[in-house]
Amino acid sequence: MSSIPEGRRVLTPPLRLAPDWHIAHWLNTRAPIALADLRGRVVLAVAFQMLCPGCVSHGLPQAQRVREAFAEDDLAVIGLHTVFEHHEAQGTTAALAAFLHEYQIAFPVGIDAQSAQSPGGAPVTMRAYAMQGTPTTLLIDRSGRLRLQKFGRVEDLRLGAAIASLIGEAELRPDGGEAPRGPDCDDQGCTLKDRDT
Amino acid sequence: MSSIPEGRRVLTPPLRLAPDWHIAHWLNTRAPIALADLRGRVVLAVAFQMLCPGCVSHGLPQAQRVREAFAEDDLAVIGLHTVFEHHEAQGTTAALAAFLHEYQIAFPVGIDAQSAQSPGGAPVTMRAYAMQGTPTTLLIDRSGRLRLQKFGRVEDLRLGAAIASLIGEAELRPDGGEAPRGPDCDDQGCTLKDRDT
Amino acid sequence: MSSIPEGRRVLTPPLRLAPDWHIAHWLNTRAPIALADLRGRVVLAVAFQMLCPGCVSHGLPQAQRVREAFAEDDLAVIGLHTVFEHHEAQGTTAALAAFLHEYQIAFPVGIDAQSAQSPGGAPVTMRAYAMQGTPTTLLIDRSGRLRLQKFGRVEDLRLGAAIASLIGEAELRPDGGEAPRGPDCDDQGCTLKDRDT
Amino acid sequence: MSSIPEGRRVLTPPLRLAPDWHIAHWLNTRAPIALADLRGRVVLAVAFQMLCPGCVSHGLPQAQRVREAFAEDDLAVIGLHTVFEHHEAQGTTAALAAFLHEYQIAFPVGIDAQSAQSPGGAPVTMRAYAMQGTPTTLLIDRSGRLRLQKFGRVEDLRLGAAIASLIGEAELRPDGGEAPRGPDCDDQGCTLKDRDT
Numbered sequence: 001m002s003s004i005p006e007g008r009r010v011l012t013p014p015l016r017l018a019p020d021w022h023i024a025h026w027l028n029t030r031a032p033i034a035l036a037d038l039r040g041r042v043v044l045a046v047a048f049q050m051l052c053p054g055c056v057s058h059g060l061p062q063a064q065r066v067r068e069a070f071a072e073d074d075l076a077v078i079g080l081h082t083v084f085e086h087h088e089a090q091g092t093t094a095a096l097a098a099f100l101h102e103y104q105i106a107f108p109v110g111i112d113a114q115s116a117q118s119p120g121g122a123p124v125t126m127r128a129y130a131m132q133g134t135p136t137t138l139l140i141d142r143s144g145r146l147r148l149q150k151f152g153r154v155e156d157l158r159l160g161a162a163i164a165s166l167i168g169e170a171e172l173r174p175d176g177g178e179a180p181r182g183p184d185c186d187d188q189g190c191t192l193k194d195r196d197t
Numbered sequence: 198m199s200s201i202p203e204g205r206r207v208l209t210p211p212l213r214l215a216p217d218w219h220i221a222h223w224l225n226t227r228a229p230i231a232l233a234d235l236r237g238r239v240v241l242a243v244a245f246q247m248l249c250p251g252c253v254s255h256g257l258p259q260a261q262r263v264r265e266a267f268a269e270d271d272l273a274v275i276g277l278h279t280v281f282e283h284h285e286a287q288g289t290t291a292a293l294a295a296f297l298h299e300y301q302i303a304f305p306v307g308i309d310a311q312s313a314q315s316p317g318g319a320p321v322t323m324r325a326y327a328m329q330g331t332p333t334t335l336l337i338d339r340s341g342r343l344r345l346q347k348f349g350r351v352e353d354l355r356l357g358a359a360i361a362s363l364i365g366e367a368e369l370r371p372d373g374g375e376a377p378r379g380p381d382c383d384d385q386g387c388t389l390k391d392r393d394t
Numbered sequence: 395m396s397s398i399p400e401g402r403r404v405l406t407p408p409l410r411l412a413p414d415w416h417i418a419h420w421l422n423t424r425a426p427i428a429l430a431d432l433r434g435r436v437v438l439a440v441a442f443q444m445l446c447p448g449c450v451s452h453g454l455p456q457a458q459r460v461r462e463a464f465a466e467d468d469l470a471v472i473g474l475h476t477v478f479e480h481h482e483a484q485g486t487t488a489a490l491a492a493f494l495h496e497y498q499i500a501f502p503v504g505i506d507a508q509s510a511q512s513p514g515g516a517p518v519t520m521r522a523y524a525m526q527g528t529p530t531t532l533l534i535d536r537s538g539r540l541r542l543q544k545f546g547r548v549e550d551l552r553l554g555a556a557i558a559s560l561i562g563e564a565e566l567r568p569d570g571g572e573a574p575r576g577p578d579c580d581d582q583g584c585t586l587k588d589r590d591t
Numbered sequence: 592m593s594s595i596p597e598g599r600r601v602l603t604p605p606l607r608l609a610p611d612w613h614i615a616h617w618l619n620t621r622a623p624i625a626l627a628d629l630r631g632r633v634v635l636a637v638a639f640q641m642l643c644p645g646c647v648s649h650g651l652p653q654a655q656r657v658r659e660a661f662a663e664d665d666l667a668v669i670g671l672h673t674v675f676e677h678h679e680a681q682g683t684t685a686a687l688a689a690f691l692h693e694y695q696i697a698f699p700v701g702i703d704a705q706s707a708q709s710p711g712g713a714p715v716t717m718r719a720y721a722m723q724g725t726p727t728t729l730l731i732d733r734s735g736r737l738r739l740q741k742f743g744r745v746e747d748l749r750l751g752a753a754i755a756s757l758i759g760e761a762e763l764r765p766d767g768g769e770a771p772r773g774p775d776c777d778d779q780g781c782t783l784k785d786r787d788t
Contacts, residue, residue, distance in 0.1 A: 051693045056647060069354045089689035098680035102642045157266045160357030161364075168365040248496045253450060286492035295483035299445045463748045551660045554751030555758075562759040 059135025256332025
């Protein structure tokens with residue numbers, strides 16, 4: 001008997017805190033955004049490159065649709081510009097700003113910091129998540145745990161279901177002052193023993 | 198502060214039991230399916246006509262995607278053939294069977310019973326739900342309450358989110374183990390006027 | 395050196411008169427239409443079945459776009475309802491009339507006559523052209539010769555080019571009163587020896 | 592009675608020589624390409640910017656489909672990178688080369704020369720054609736005359752028909768074998784103001 005809906009099966013168990021991102025420069029936001037600032041909300045982050053055809057035709061339009069479909073209070077949508085090729089063409093803030101303007105992307109976008117150890121290769125955040133390429137979709141739960149990481153295309157139906165499942169979960173508070181809320185939290189197994197220590 | 202996700206905002210409050218459907222003939226199922234048989238699972242029902250272009254291009258393919266994306270244990274997907282025009286062309290079981298075969302629709306489909314009072318007009322289930330036309334998407338929760346009724350197009354993202362939200366809800370159990378229950382009761386209370394006994 | 399454009403390469407040499415069609419019943423036209431009535435114009439005929447998904451999603455919408463893009467004086471667009479399966483469901487005039495109404499298909503459609511020798515199989519015109527299935531696209535030139543027969547999908551670009559090539563060709567007049575006109579007729583080899591005798 | 596096919600109606604009368612283009616740098620070709628080099632072939636030129644969404648989603652994929660559908664001997668396909676905004680982001684050869692690589696655009700692309708009089712504005716070729724923006728589709732006939740200039744979207748059916756119509760036309764030969772010719776003369780006469788000598 002299955003008690004875990006398919007919509008949640010795209011989600012991994014809540015075993016692992018999402019790594020912090022390392023951003024060289026932010027666009028579409030007045031102040032830098034740390035992952036910790038988003039605790040309490042679900043986070044959809046889409047890693048992209050402005051010259052990646054799959055990002056332009058699929059990943060970014062989907063992120064825009066997600067931004068429309070969910071409330072800011074429940075879900076943060078973040079772009080990560082993870083440039084790992086054509087640095088000269090797409091590596092400048094000006095190029096990205098022009099791109100975001102033309103494609104009318106209004107959610108915050110952070111430029112993933114280039115690695116000092118390996119300049120010209122994959123940038124720091126991309127490495128921290130061991131991403132395979134772009135676009136990569138990340139879902140982080142209200143407690144900061146990485147629950148989905150998918151390279152390539154994710155169906156709207158499954159992504160919508162996964163986001164709603166995470167929105168329905170309670171946040172785990174570090175002070176223990178609040179128990180997992182809601183009748184559906186047990187189904188998900190979001191007990192304290194899953195708390196990342 | 199909003200604590201109700203957008204994905205759930207497409208859902209109506211759980212005030213009303215879904216009316217029973219009245220089916221003249223079933224296809225793609227060995228036995229007739231009553232709404233009560235599906236209690237405990239979420240139900241997506243799509244009302245369509247085989248000669249309705251919007252049903253063929255949008256409503257039915259979406260129901261097929263939904264069937265793929267969610268587990269049978271969590272979600273039942275049902276088609277309702279609500280013929281309210283061109284009865285000669287699309288009113289026979291043979292015509293519908295040929296259509297389902299060609300379009301590879303494998304989920305159960307019930308042919309909505311024609312009304313004795315008003316033959317040639319809207320059929321019985323369509324009237325019971327006061328549907329405006331086809332396609333119409335219905336979502337019924339685990340406790341049998343109508344939570345979404347939408348004529349026309351519903352975005353995949355929002356539909357996936359709404360289904361996942363309903364899957365995440367507990368069923369109201371008749372043994373009172375979880376909450377008081379009657380067929381027309383819920384956490385909000387009981388609404389006698391919706392009682393369908 | 396190629397002097398035959400690709401757009402024409404989808405066209406076969408003008409070796410063969412298009413077989414007459416045998417129509418049981420016409421819709422969307424006041425009088426029956428014989429192929430001979432269309433001599434002097436290019437003819438696009440699309441063979442379809444109302445319950446054929448590829449016809450509904452591709453073949454018929456393309457024929458509608460073609461109807462919009464070319465002048466009636468230059469091009470006739472004809473539908474052929476070549477029912478070779480599900481006769482009970484799609485074999486009646488009423489069913490087809492309802493279908494054409496709902497899909498807003500306004501060009502003339504002929505119902506291909508069922509074969510007396512082989513009732514329930516492929517109808518007469520479908521056999522005369524040895525069609526493999528539906529949709530099948532036919533292009534007939536101003537002189538009544540079959541120049542394209544394609545089962546399945548034809549790209550808009552190539553179809554538009556093929557139609558324009560045929561429109562640019564002169565009609566071969568049986569009384570010999572008119573020579574092939576136009577500077578491009580020689581390229582195509584539309585000499586008198588190709589005249590169907 | 593109409594003898595001009597719709598497919599040709601998108602074409603303007605052959606009154607005007609296409610202005611020469613002024614290219615700062617070529618990609619995807621070993622040697623620069625002058626418009627005069629293409630005399631005898633039909634030319635499709637698509638003016639685009641790499642950060643123009645309509646170019647990326649429509650104009651450039653269409654040019655790629657056209658390249659596939661017609662023979663090189665009949666039709667040249669050329670891209671013109673007419674940067675009139677975001678010069679910093681899309682104005683370098685490296686940026687364009689990366690873009691062409693990622694989008695697998697293999698036909699020759701010329702970078703329209705920036706205007707010395709008005710740096711930062713519309714480039715020289717864009718001005719010579721008085722283009723309204725990007726994408727702009729140009730069709731030039733075998734004799735070098737501008738026959739179509741369209742800002743925005745052109746349907747595949749109509750573009751295919753227009754190209755085939757032009758391919759079907761004869762070139763005006765300078766030796767007088769077919770018609771008197773000067774670079775700015777045609778069957779309609781000569782238009783001195785267009786003379787580009």
